[in-house]
Amino acid sequence: MAMTIPQSMRASQWSTIKGGIEKNLRVNTSAKLPKNANSLPADHTLVKVAYTTPNPIDTKVAEFFPFLLSKPATPCLDFSGTVVATTLAHLKPGELVFGKTEPPAFGALGEYVVVGKAGCVPVPNGVSLKQAACVGVTGLTSYQCIAPYVKAGDKVFINGGSGGTGTFGIQIAKALGCHVTTTCSGPNVELCKSLGADEVIDYRSNDVLSTLKRSGKQYDLFYDTVWASPALYWNSQHYLKPSARFVTIAGSPSIGTVVELLKVFLWPTMLGGGQRKFVFHTATSKAADYEAIAKMMAEGKVKAVIEKEFELEQADQAFAHLKSGRTKGKLLVRVGGES
Known part of the structure; x- marks a missing residue:
């Protein structure tokens, strides 16, 4: 069953990087949907994001190479959430998925992301969206x-x-x-x-x-x-x-x-x-690798260590904590919550 695609979304974004990304993130309640959200290319999926996690690559690209990103920019690659629409035969609307987008296409700190085939796989039974959201990069x-x-x-x-x-x-x-x-x-x-x-x-x-x-x-x-x-x-x-x-x-x-x-x-x-x-090594999305990790998680052999959870409005705090270099495991940000 197809899901409704809104005209805009909530997202935590930055327009300037002066003083660091953590000092510039603001929630935009009428942010533009990601490119191609309403007309998906082949092998792509539109996902309604439940959770995301920040990674060092989010801060490094934003602060050292801000010219690579259009503004306002929405950080984060990792996601877990629900399929809204897809051009992939093995996925269907309403299915729970996880993975990551590919730089420079960040955007998981917003309610919707468009993801390629290699970076979007089903969440296995018994694994929560919170756990799945942490796998993307790390x-x-x-x-x-x-x-x-x-x-x-x-x-x-x-x-x-x-x-x-x-x-x-x-x-x-x-x-x-x-x-x-x-x-x-x-x-x-x-x-x-x-x-x-x-x-x-x-x-x-x-x-x-x-x-x-x-x-x-x-x-x-x-x-x-x-x-x-x-x-x-x-x-x-x-x-x-x-x-x-x-x-x-x-x-x-x-x-x-x-x-x-x-x-x-x-x-x-x-x-x-x-x-x-x-x-x-620089990680590149590969569906088979995500599926292998998902199997380990479903078997109880691997789990995400989540130190702290934040709301979308607290994304600045999550990034400040990440940049402190003292994070134990992962920091989770709730974008849309459980779907």
């Missing part, structure tokens, strides 16, 4: 950074276990049968252990690189969610097997970070460069 990123590189019994090291990607990463690695060691600050040690981490290093009281060298352990994968120190990669031969990969997703859009990454990619091993395979 769940997908962790799955794509871990699943292709490991097998059951492998040892995985996750640098930064208590944030959005880390909390998903620990659980996904465990669901795949791996032994997991992770880092976090002291107050979050129990959280990481509760998610299945076999060993946890408090980075505030232990130097991570020194601890890795002393341990004598050889890992099959290093998943770096923070990129706190390039030294971890330059010394990775001390704790990674020759066949292992060092995968990172992090790094601020600064000249210093770019220079360090260029060194990693371009400095030959024979001249003192890195001695292990380096991968810089």
